[in-house]
Amino acid sequence: MARFYIAPLVLCLFQAGHLLGQRLNGSTAVQTHPSLTWLQCAPGDSCRVVNASITETNALSWYDWFGNDGIHCWEDHVWNGTICPNVQECYDNCGVHPVTDYAELFGITTSTDAVTMRFFTQSNVLNIGNSVLLLDPTSTQTAPTNKYQIFFPLNMEFSFDVDVSQLPCGLASSLSFKEISADGGISEDPLNKVGAGWGTGNCDGRCSTDRQFIHGLPNVGNMLGACCNEFRLWHGNAVSETMVAHPCSAPGLTTCTAALSGGQCANPSCDVTGCSFNPFREGIPANFYGVGPTFAIDTSKKFTVVTQFITDSNSAAGALTTIRRFYIQGGIIIPNPSPRIAGITPTDEFTDKHCAEQKVAFGESNVFDSLGGLATLGSAFQRGMVLEMSIDEDRVDHMLWLDSTFPPGADPQLPGVIRGLCGTDTGAPVDVETNDRGAQVVFSNIKFGPISQGFFQSFISS
Numbered sequence: 246m247a248r249f250y251i252a253p254l255v256l257c258l259f260q261a262g263h264l265l266g267q268r269l270n271g272s273t274a275v276q277t278h279p280s281l282t283w284l285q286c287a288p289g290d291s292c293r294v295v296n297a298s299i300t301e302t303n304a305l306s307w308y309d310w311f312g313n314d315g316i317h318c319w320e321d322h323v324w325n326g327t328i329c330p331n332v333q334e335c336y337d338n339c340g341v342h343p344v345t346d347y348a349e350l351f352g353i354t355t356s357t358d359a360v361t362m363r364f365f366t367q368s369n370v371l372n373i374g375n376s377v378l379l380l381d382p383t384s385t386q387t388a389p390t391n392k393y394q395i396f397f398p399l400n401m402e403f404s405f406d407v408d409v410s411q412l413p414c415g416l417a418s419s420l421s422f423k424e425i426s427a428d429g430g431i432s433e434d435p436l437n438k439v440g441a442g443w444g445t446g447n448c449d450g451r452c453s454t455d456r457q458f459i460h461g462l463p464n465v466g467n468m469l470g471a472c473c474n475e476f477r478l479w480h481g482n483a484v485s486e487t488m489v490a491h492p493c494s495a496p497g498l499t500t501c502t503a504a505l506s507g508g509q510c511a512n513p514s515c516d517v518t519g520c521s522f523n524p525f526r527e528g529i530p531a532n533f534y535g536v537g538p539t540f541a542i543d544t545s546k547k548f549t550v551v552t553q554f555i556t557d558s559n560s561a562a563g564a565l566t567t568i569r570r571f572y573i574q575g576g577i578i579i580p581n582p583s584p585r586i587a588g589i590t591p592t593d594e595f596t597d598k599h600c601a602e603q604k605v606a607f608g609e610s611n612v613f614d615s616l617g618g619l620a621t622l623g624s625a626f627q628r629g630m631v632l633e634m635s636i637d638e639d640r641v642d643h644m645l646w647l648d649s650t651f652p653p654g655a656d657p658q659l660p661g662v663i664r665g666l667c668g669t670d671t672g673a674p675v676d677v678e679t680n681d682r683g684a685q686v687v688f689s690n691i692k693f694g695p696i697s698q699g700f701f702q703s704f705i706s707s
């Protein structure tokens with residue numbers, strides 16, 4: 246549907262002879278990307294340091310009116326209706342400009358293998374939330390040779406440390422594999438002149454409509470959603486955490502149309518709810534995850550999250566059948582807990598069977614299965630995935646689906662309704678943006694390598 250919308254515009258713009266698009270304001274501009282190292286491991290637990298960098302996808306919000314430096318065409322989730330009354334005029338009037346100070350503008354700092362992202366940063370503009378994508382170490386600063394790091398997760402293990410001690414109810418950190426084009430869509434989208442170095446091409450399994458740009462065009466009015474296969478290895482705060490699989494019916498980025506500005510798409514190509522594994526929601530006793538020494542995972546301190554992607558042939562050529570999870574804190578390995586809900590097999594593994602049983606127990610329709618379940622995500626993993634790390638509020642559901650009772654009016658006695666101990670009155674943007682301005686997440690110690698006992702052991706010794 247979106248294609249029909251865009252095509253006549255593209256023709257019209259080219260006939261006008263303008264160099265329009267999601268373009269730089271000036272051709273020599275370059276972004277400064279904070280550096281971040283990670284470990285690429287090989288069999289036998291030999292790891293090498295990759296000197297990489299990250300790019301902020303919110304950098305697109307520094308989308309300036311060509312007429313005046315101080316005017317932003319999009320800021321804090323609002324399009325300026327004077328200079329961006331529609332897609333074409335927005336293109337005529339605006340261009341992205343380089344960001345050189347991530348700390349000042351985004352509240353993002355890095356130190357060797359750690360990235361700290363703040364939720365709320367007020368400089369000359371207000372920045373709420375952050376989302377960064379990992380760049381390939383050979384990436385250059387400018388198009389067309391800037392590109393994202395591509396991961397092939399099948400038959401591999403991914404681990405990271407996370408510190409959510411400064412993330413209260415209503416806010417969340419996230420770490421995801423997403424099927425984003427390596428070049429940020431620049432080769433598919435002639436109107437995109439900037440590419441991966443500027444964080445373009447972002448999409449997700451919830452088909453979010455809050456993207457500023459889709460296929461190189463401004464998403465004025467937020468009527469379009471950008472969908473793509475996504476596996477969220479991590480979505481959590483100090484109170485609750487979950488992993489979520491969102492398969493889609495098509496590879497790469499597809500668009501969908503919202504009925505209302507900024508609303509949900511009527512025709513998403515992905516399982517927007519997804520199949521999740523939130524220990525609290527699976528009936529695990531409340532002392533598994535939370536703030537303080539009485540919890541198995543004490544969220545007042547950092548811990549390691551390990552995820553293994555197991556295939557039916559135990560090779561990267563196989564179909565994804567099982568996702569296995571464990572945690573490490575203070576040198577102790579903490580297995581993923583087994584569900585304790587009637588009708589759900591008590592196994593710590595994330596499989597299609599677990600999803601099917603969970604959907605029945607929780608009374609949800611199994612869109613996950615109708616879109617091919619884990620095998621569909623596995624196909625995306627074979628094509629390659631981009632790594633995103635983020636921090637955000639939830640403007641629609643106030644993060645209640647993660648850390649509270651959801652839907653808010655539902656009977657808390659029903660299986661799957663309680664997801665965490667936060668009140669249903671928490672997480673409203675007006676509250677978190679006032680009271681939780683110091684909120685932040687730290688991701689560090691990213692490791693990617695084969696599933697092996699040696700690799701596993703390295704966590705215990707490190």
Ligand SMILES: *[C@@H]1O[C@H](CO)[C@@H](O)[C@H](O)[C@H]1NC(C)=O
Binds near residue numbers: 296
């Ligand atoms: C990464 O950076 C470190 C420190 O600057 C350097 O010693 C190392 O050689 C670099 N590694 C690669 C693969 O470039």
Ligand SMILES: *[C@@H]1O[C@H](CO)[C@@H](O)[C@H](O)[C@H]1NC(C)=O
Binds near residue numbers: 271309311312313
């Ligand atoms: C963008 O370009 C216009 C016109 O050339 C210039 O006046 C303005 O200062 C530029 N803005 C930025 C942020 O570079």
Ligand SMILES: *[C@@H]1O[C@H](CO)[C@@H](O)[C@H](O)[C@H]1NC(C)=O
Binds near residue numbers: 316
């Ligand atoms: C929107 O842009 C116009 C310039 O056309 C400017 O005068 C106005 O202040 C802008 N509004 C906001 C809220 O920035």
